[in-house]
Structure formats: C-alpha cells, structure tokens
Amino acid sequence: MQRHFELLAQYNQWMNNKVYEAASKLSPEELSKDRGAYFKSILGTLNHLMVGDTIWLQRFAQLPACANSLEPARDLPTPSALDQLVCRDIGQLSEQRRQLDALICTWIASLKESDLDQVLSYRNMQDQPARRQFSSLLLHFFNHQPHHRGQVTTLLSQAGLDVGVTDLLALIPDQLKA
Secondary structure (H helix, E strand, O other): OHHHHHHHHHHHHHHHHHHHHHHOOOOHHHHHOOOOEOOEOHHHHHHHHHHHHHHHHHHHOOOOOOOOOOHHHHOOOOOOOOOOOOOOOHHHHHHHHHHHHHHHHHHHHHOOHHHHHOEEEEEOOOOOEEEEEHHHHHHHHHHHHHHHHHHHHHHHHHOOOOOOOOOHHHHOOOOOOO
C-alpha cells in the first residue's frame, strides 16, 4: 500500500507542475476572475489546495511516525479558512506548491507499511473531534487534489489553455516494456 501512496505523491507533484505551468501564462486578472467555480477563480482554487494540504499535513505531523519528516509543515502558518488566499501572486504560490510537493514526496517515501495502520485523532475546521485510520486519511488527502485540480483544468481550458495528459496512467510503468 505504501508504494501506491508514493505513486500518488509523484502524480500529485507531476500534475501540480503541469497546472501551475499553464496557469502562469495567464494575467493576474484572468487568474483572479470569478469563473463560477466553488472557490470562484483559478487562483482561489489553487490556494484552496494549498490550504487543504497544509491543514492535513499539520494533522499528520501529530503522528509519531510523521513527526520528523513533517516538521517543516508544523512551521507553516495554520490556515483559518478553506477559502483563505495564501498567495495572490502565482509565482509565489507556485514556489510554495513546489516546496510542499517535495515535502509530501519525501514524507511519503519515509513511511513504513506498518505506519499506515495507525489511528489519527484530530479536530476538524469546526473544532469537532475525529479519530480515523491514517491510511484512509491518506487516501482522502490524495483524492482531494485531483478533485479540485480537475476544476482548475476545466477553468484553464475555458481560458484557452490545455494542460495536456492528466491521467495517473501516464506514470504507471508499462510492464510490457520492462
């Protein structure tokens, strides 16, 4: 299961690079334009992904197996709202995204299969307590990105930009060629 999470971390990084490369071609006005999406704009949705990842990484950092590898996440400012704008500048947001994705890849690679069986206790954004299996929360963590990135790729397409291939399949080695 841990190898699957490594693949998801690589896919996450690969797709974020593609999305940010396309988004960087738009003007600040086009990036901030309300396009009717849940987080309104391309920039708003990209910021939401940073917020969501930061919140979850800070929660995951509470687990002993993650404490050292996620120490940089604990130092990030804790978001106060899911629609918070971490950065209004796509260049700065892109750099923060690259750093966060590198941290995610390193962290996931450091996990052991036995770590996935842990239970995480945390409080949600409404301060309600929860206890859930870590591996299931990781699945949620990696599922959240493609959900909103799909919205961003649609918004980019509507703005005339194509991010190209977006399928996870592109990163799965073809066993016929091995």
